[in-house]
Amino acid sequence: xxxxxxxxxxxxxxxxxxxxxxxxxxxxxxxxxxxxxxxxxxxxxxxxxxxxxxxxxxxxxxxxxxxxxxxxxxxxxxx
Numbered sequence: 001x002x003x004x005x006x007x008x009x010x011x012x013x014x015x016x017x018x019x020x021x022x023x024x025x026x027x028x029x030x031x032x033x034x035x036x037x038x039x040x041x042x043x044x045x046x047x048x049x050x051x052x053x054x055x056x057x058x059x060x061x062x063x064x065x066x067x068x069x070x071x072x073x074x075x076x077x078x079x
Contacts, residue, residue, distance in 0.1 A: 023062035030069035031057060037076050049075065 034050055049072035056065035 023066060027053075027057055027062040027065035027069065030066045030073070034069045034073055034076075037073060047072075 031053060049068045053065050053068035053072060056068060
């Protein structure tokens with residue numbers, strides 16, 4: 001039982017950096033798409049989310065960054 005618990009804890013500890021790495025790549029990809037879209041057709045729609053995404057990226061919160069950038073892209077596509 002102890003061995004199983006130790007293996008489970010080790011697996012969880014090893015998976016967290018992998019998820020963070022995926023969040024970082026998602027953030028970078030979403031910000032790139034957002035930048036390309038806003039460079040082509042800038043409007044105030046989605047500007048607040050864009051600023052929040054950039055701030056989250058700078059603070060290292062890549063999950064929030066990706067979410068905000070995708071939200072801004074959705075707002076831009078709706079207009």
